[in-house]
Structure formats: structure tokens, C-alpha cells
Amino acid sequence: xxxxxxxxxxxxxxxxxxxxxxxxxxxxxxxxxxxxxxxxxxxxxxxxxxxxxxxxxxxxxxxxxxxxxxxxxxxxxxxxxxxxxxxxxxxxxxxxxxxxxxxxxxxxxxxxxxxxxxxxxxxxxxxxxxxxxxxxxxxxxxxxxxxxxxxxxxxxxxxxxxxxxxxxxxxxxxxxxxxxxxxxxxxxxxxxxxxxxxxxxxxxxxxxxxxxxxxxxxxxxxxxxxxxxxxxxxxxxxxxxxxxxxxxxxxxxxxxxxxxxxxxxxxxxxxxxxxxxxxxxxxxxxxxxxxxxxxxxxxxxxxxxxxxxxxxxxxxxxxxxxxxxxxxxxxxxxxxxxxxxxxxx
Amino acid sequence: xxxxxxxxxxxxxxxxxxxxxxxxxxxxxxxxxxxxxxxxxxxxxxxxxxxxxxxxxxxxxxxxxxxxxxxxxxxxxxxxxxxxxxxxxxxxxxxxxxxxxxxxxxxxxxxxxxxxxxxxxxxxxxxxxxxxxxxxxxxxxxxxxxxxxxxxxxxxxxxxxxxxxxxxxxxxxxxxxxxxxxxxxxxxxxxxxxxxxxxxxxxxxxxxxxxxxxxxxxxxxxxxxxxxxxxxxxxxxxxxxxxxxxxxxxxxxxxxxxxxxxxxxxxxxxxxxxxxxxxxxxxxxxxxxxxxxxxxxxxxxxxxxxxxxxxxxxxxxxxxxxxxxxxxxxxxxxxx
Numbered sequence: 001x002x003x004x005x006x007x008x009x010x011x012x013x014x015x016x017x018x019x020x021x022x023x024x025x026x027x028x029x030x031x032x033x034x035x036x037x038x039x040x041x042x043x044x045x046x047x048x049x050x051x052x053x054x055x056x057x058x059x060x061x062x063x064x065x066x067x068x069x070x071x072x073x074x075x076x077x078x079x080x081x082x083x084x085x086x087x088x089x090x091x092x093x094x095x096x097x098x099x100x101x102x103x104x105x106x107x108x109x110x111x112x113x114x115x116x117x118x119x120x121x122x123x124x125x126x127x128x129x130x131x132x133x134x135x136x137x138x139x140x141x142x143x144x145x146x147x148x149x150x151x152x153x154x155x156x157x158x159x160x161x162x163x164x165x166x167x168x169x170x171x172x173x174x175x176x177x178x179x180x181x182x183x184x185x186x187x188x189x190x191x192x193x194x195x196x197x198x199x200x201x202x203x204x205x206x207x208x209x210x211x212x213x214x215x216x217x218x219x220x221x222x223x224x225x226x227x228x229x230x231x232x233x234x235x236x237x238x239x240x241x242x243x244x245x246x247x248x249x250x251x252x253x254x255x256x257x258x259x260x261x262x263x264x265x266x267x268x269x270x271x272x273x274x275x276x277x278x279x280x281x282x283x284x285x286x287x288x289x290x291x292x293x294x295x296x297x298x299x300x301x302x303x304x305x306x307x308x309x310x311x312x313x314x315x316x317x318x319x320x321x322x323x324x325x326x327x328x329x330x331x332x333x334x335x336x337x338x339x340x341x342x343x344x345x
Numbered sequence: 346x347x348x349x350x351x352x353x354x355x356x357x358x359x360x361x362x363x364x365x366x367x368x369x370x371x372x373x374x375x376x377x378x379x380x381x382x383x384x385x386x387x388x389x390x391x392x393x394x395x396x397x398x399x400x401x402x403x404x405x406x407x408x409x410x411x412x413x414x415x416x417x418x419x420x421x422x423x424x425x426x427x428x429x430x431x432x433x434x435x436x437x438x439x440x441x442x443x444x445x446x447x448x449x450x451x452x453x454x455x456x457x458x459x460x461x462x463x464x465x466x467x468x469x470x471x472x473x474x475x476x477x478x479x480x481x482x483x484x485x486x487x488x489x490x491x492x493x494x495x496x497x498x499x500x501x502x503x504x505x506x507x508x509x510x511x512x513x514x515x516x517x518x519x520x521x522x523x524x525x526x527x528x529x530x531x532x533x534x535x536x537x538x539x540x541x542x543x544x545x546x547x548x549x550x551x552x553x554x555x556x557x558x559x560x561x562x563x564x565x566x567x568x569x570x571x572x573x574x575x576x577x578x579x580x581x582x583x584x585x586x587x588x589x590x591x592x593x594x595x596x597x598x599x600x601x602x603x604x605x606x607x608x609x610x611x612x613x614x615x616x617x618x619x620x621x622x623x624x625x626x627x628x629x630x631x632x633x634x635x636x637x638x639x640x641x642x643x644x645x646x647x648x649x650x651x652x653x654x655x656x657x658x659x660x661x662x663x664x665x666x667x668x669x670x671x672x673x674x675x676x677x678x679x680x681x
Contacts, residue, residue, distance in 0.1 A: 142381040
């Protein structure tokens with residue numbers, strides 16, 4: 001990450017060149033002298049100059065893959081990516097990445113996004129390059145991106161490989177937990193020269209997370225939470241998910257924790273788990289929510305129904321690895337421990 | 346049949362020329378039109394060897410659209426040829442690679458490959474081929490010995506294998522995590538978008554010899570259609586020819602299935618359309634299935650790319666939606 005050492009040495013070479021009055025044509029790789037005076041008078045100095053030319057040439061050859069204004073970084077999959085140090089035509093290959101770029105205030109660089117990039121509302125008007133699971137290669141290439149940011153889960157690996165065959169640098173992120181999301185924000189901030197904004201954003205997220213953490217530290221009981229993300233079949237979340245992490249941070253006990261990331265349940269199994277807090281989110285919006293809530297409301301034996309603790313939440317706050325996960329955390333905190341947050345206010 | 350050889354050659358030449366023209370026109374359309382607009386002028390410039398203003402457009406035309414058009418042509422040709430061969434072998438107008446369970450077998454293999462996280466090529470290609478070979482072996486085993494020549498037993502075992510494969514596919518889908526479900530479902534609906542030049546070249550190198558073998562066997566296919574007694578007296582080794590036809594066809598089909606999933610109906614529509622217009626001689630039908638099937642698939646893929654505002658319609662949906670009504674119309678007219 002960051003500016004590579006080679007770039008700095010490149011700057012030193014350029015300085016050296018100006019000191020010695022040498023003309024450098026990077027485009028044609030031609031090195032020549034502009035100072036022609038005293039030629040022949042000091043053969044030794046000519047030899048020196050030749051030597052210097054040779055050394056400079058060798059150094060430039062060593063730096064050949066890094067043309068001016070380029071740098072090499074390692075992405076989250078450990079791949080080496082050579083990209084512009086000031087990318088101006090960025091294409092985001094997932095809604096979450098679009099959100100992060102907007103949150104960093106670098107949307108002017110964004111020249112394309114995927115179909116469901118709907119937050120913030122300004123993102124809707126960006127040129128679309130297919131959905132994140134079915135990218136339209138032709139549209140991406142036509143936008144002439146100097147950087148594509150991809151996400152490992154969802155973006156087809158083959159599309160990434162093919163994009164690179166068009167000399168489009170693709171930086172792949174793979175955030176697996178809240179901490180990794182903050183790191184991703186910092187990395188994207190670094191790629192887009194928005195280091196300060198990224199640091200501010202992450203500090204803000206961390207302080208809000210800490211506020212919830214310190215509030216939750218006082219609790220004596222962690223209510224059992226059933227978090228339903230799929231309607232039919234009934235799907236919940238296992239341990240290795242953002243939602244599990246948020247439930248635990250918000251002082252709940254995820255009843256469906258386990259090695260399977262998105263386990264399926266029968267209605268019978270859900271009743272057996274006896275959740276105290278029931279939270280429903282789904283890709284399908286609107287009336288479907290209400291219908292599902294109504295269906296569960298028949299089971300008065302379930303503690304969550306008895307105590308009227310069945311809630312609907314906006315799925316975008318929970319399934320996208322963006323700064324808005326912290327909004328999701330605060331929403332969960334209020335739903336799982338309403339008493340604590342009232343106390344705080 | 347031997348006496349009218351010059352006539353046959355003339356006919357073959359005329360039909361092929363016509364279909365080659367059709368194929369060239371569709372290919373031209375295929376590389377000119379895409380999701381970022383149409384480039385008729387650029388394509389003309391490129392083909393006439395002129396300087397192209399925008400290298401990016403040239404890259405889109407040659408490296409994105411062209412391999413895809415070629416892939417579509419290869420797949421269309423393979424599936425129609427597969428349909429033709431099975432219709433001859435089973436003497437059943439409803440036969441196509443799907444009916445025999447060959448596609449089903451390679452689909453099961455390919456889905457297992459996707460679930461194992463293998464790369465599309467050669468990983469999934471290999472598991473798909475293994476699946477289709479397994480299906481083929483099962484079919485041959487079930488209808489082993491002399492009964493391989495009985496069309497009913499071959500068809501029945503095919504139907505059973507197909508049903509079994511569908512059950513396995515459904516089982517695998519129901520057990521799959523959401524993240525991989527997308528991949529499998531797109532693939533099952535038929536997807537030509539993942540074609541790069543290298544893969545298409547490999548596919549072409551495997552398919553073109555198969556086309557040639559089938560063309561060389563087309564006279565035997567004619568004789569097979571006349572019944573096994575006549576074929577035998579005309580010097581056709583029925584068992585041998587049947588085996589070659591089965592193996593070559595299932596190899597071709599599994600190669601395409603592993604690349605672009607299940608594309609239905611092509612194997613039914615194209616051979617029938619061509620038979621209704623050109624007559625039943627397989628020596629004409631084999632090359633015209635290759636050319637006509639290719640052109641048909643390019644057109645369907647073009648529609649799949651252009652019709653929706655965002656993304657693509659799965660091309661399998663288009664082949665069926667155009668194919669079925671066209672087929673019914675032709676059938677009705679031919680009966681009148």
C-alpha cells in the first residue's frame with residue numbers, strides 16, 4: 001500500500017537529470033544532452049556523462065512497468081495492481097463500493113456503477129454496467145476506466161480476469177467483518193487520494209461503535225435474537241456474517257450462530273428456538289414484510305410475539321459492507337436494548 | 346442415390362452458399378451491435394483495413410463481441426447437429442441431446458464443478474464431460490447388447506436418466522448457499538457472456554473435427570433412417586456407426602454445455618425447419634445444420650443482449666420463445 005519507494009526514486013532521477021542539463025524523452029526512451037559546450041576539451045567528463053546516461057537508462061529500464069504517475073499496490077486478495085496515482089475514471093462493481101466512494105466525497109471520480117447502486121440517491125443516475133453478479137464487460141470497457149474496484153463475493157472472477165486483459169486495473173476488496181470494512185474504507189480512500197476523509201469517516205464509525213459497546217457493557221442479559229433474512233425458505237445468519245457481528249455488538253445473542261453462513265430453518269425449528277427479539281429483513285420490500293410479520297404473529301407462544309418485539313428493518317443497512325453498517329448497529333441496539341439507549345439520552 | 350451425385354453436389358453447394366451468406370450477415374450484425382450501441386461504421390472500417398479512430402471500440406468489437414459471436418455460432422451448430430443425429434438414431438422427431446440425458450449428465454457434472462469452486466475452464470469443463478460420459482455409459486449399459494438398436498429402449502433409458510439428473514440438479518440447488526446460487530442459476534439458464542478468445546479457440550478446435558466426422562457419416566445416417574435391415578444389406582455396421590454417433594455427439598454437447606449451460610430447443614427447431622425446407626437428405630442437412638444453427642444462435646444471442654435496457658435476457662429463454670412458435674407454424678404449413 002501507499003506510494004512505493006520506486007516512485008520516490010523516480011523523482012530523484014528526474015532531479016538528477018535537470019541538474020546535469022540532460023534532455024529526457026520518456027516517450028521515446030531517448031536520452032541526450034542539451035549541454036554541448038566544451039565538447040572534446042574534457043574527455044573524462046564526457047566519459048562520466050556517458051556513464052551517468054547508462055546508469056539512468058538502466059534505472060529507467062528497471063522502472064519500466066511504472067510509467068509516470070503510476071503506482072503499484074496489493075489488493076485484499078494479495079494481487080499486485082498497477083494503477084494511476086490519481087484515478088479519474090473509477091467504475092465501482094458493487095453497490096457497497098459505490099456507497100463508500102460517495103461517503104468519501106470522491107464521487108466526481110466515479111464514472112460507472114452497478115444496477116442496484118441506489119444509495120445515496122445521486123448514485124442512481126450514474127451509468128450502469130450490469131448487476132454486480134452479472135457484469136456487462138462491454139459497458140465497463142466502453143467507460144474507459146483507469147480503475148475498477150471489485151468485491152470478491154459476487155463479482156464473477158472471470159470478469160475481473162477479462163477486465164485485466166483490457167489493461168483495466170482491478171482492485172479487489174473482500175471485507176469479512178466490521179474491522180475489515182473500516183480497513184477497506186481506508187484503502188479505497190488511499191487509492192482515491194482521500195486519506196483524510198477516510199480517516200474521519202472511520203474515526204466517526206469507531207466512536208459510534210464504541211458508544212454502543214460501552215452502553216452494552218452494562219447489560220446483564222443478552223436476549224435471544226432471530227434475524228430472518230430470507231422469507232421462503234426461512235433463512236437466518238451464522239457466525240461468519242456481518243449481521244452476527246452486529247447482533248453481538250448490540251448486546252444480543254444470535255440464536256442461529258454456527259458454521260453455516262446462511263442456514264435455513266423450518267417454522268418448527270424457529271418456534272423451538274423461542275426468540276425474544278425477532279427481526280425481519282429481506283431483499284423483497286413493501287407488503288411482503290408486513291405479510292411475514294403477520295404470519296409470525298399467530299404464534300403467541302413465542303416470547304418475541306408475546307412481548308411484541310418483532311421488527312422490520314431496512315436490509316441495506318445490514319447486507320452491504322459500507323459505513324452504514326454502523327447505522328444498522330445503532331438500529332439493532334435500540335431494538336434489542338431499548339432501555340439502555342433511553343438511559344443514555 | 347449414387348446416380349444423382351452431381352445433382353447432390355450442386356444442391357449442397359447452393360444450400361451451403363446461401364446459409365454461409367446468412368451466417369456472415371448475422372455475424373456482422375453480432376459484432377456491430379452491443380450493449381454500448383451499434384458500431385456499423387467502425388466494423389466497416391476494421392474490415393476494410395482502414396485506420397480506426399478509437400482503439401477502445403476496436404477492442405470491444407474484437408475481444409468482447411467477436412469471441413461471443415463465434416461461441417454462439419459454435420454452440421448453435423453443435424446443438425442443432427446433436428438434435429439431427431439423435432432424431433436419426435432414434436427415428437423420433439422429438440429427440441434432442443436433452444431427451445437422452447446427455448445434457449442433464451453434463452449439467453450435473455458442471456454444477457458439481459461450480460460447487461467445488463473450480464475455474465470455468467478446464468475445471469468445470471472436465472466435470473461436465475465426466476458427467477455426460479457417465480450418463481452415456483449408463484444409457485448404453487441400460488440398453489446394452491442388441492437392444493441399443495431398438496429406438497424405444499434407448500429413448501426410455503434416456504428419459505429416465507434425464508429425470509434422475511434433474512432430481513440431482515434440484516437437490517444440489519436446494520442445498521446451495523446463496524452466494525453460489527446466482528452462478529448456478531445463470532448458468533442453468535444458458536449464458537454466453539463469459540467467452541474469451543482463448544476458450545473459444547479451444548472449443549472450436551474440439552468441435553470442428555466432430556462436425557467433419559458427422560458429415561462423413563451422413564450417408565450412413567441416411568441408410569440408418571431406411572431401417573436396420575436395409576442399412577445392413579447396404580454395408581453399414583450399425584452397431585459401430587451408432588456408437589460413433591453417440592460418443593461424438595455427447596462429446597460435442599458436453600463441451601458446449603460446460604461453456605454456456607443449458608440451451609434448450611435449438612436441437613429441435615433447426616433440424617426440423619431445415620428438413621421441412623430442404624428435404625430429408627442428411628448429406629445436405631448436416632452442413633446446413635452447422636451453418637443454420639450457428640446463424641440462429643447468433644441472432645438469439647443478439648436479441649438477448651439488445652432487448653433489455655440493463656443486463657441480458659438468458660439466451661436460453663430467447664431460443665425457446667422464438668423457436669417454439671416458429672416450429673409450430675412450419676409444422677402446420679407442411680401438413681396442409
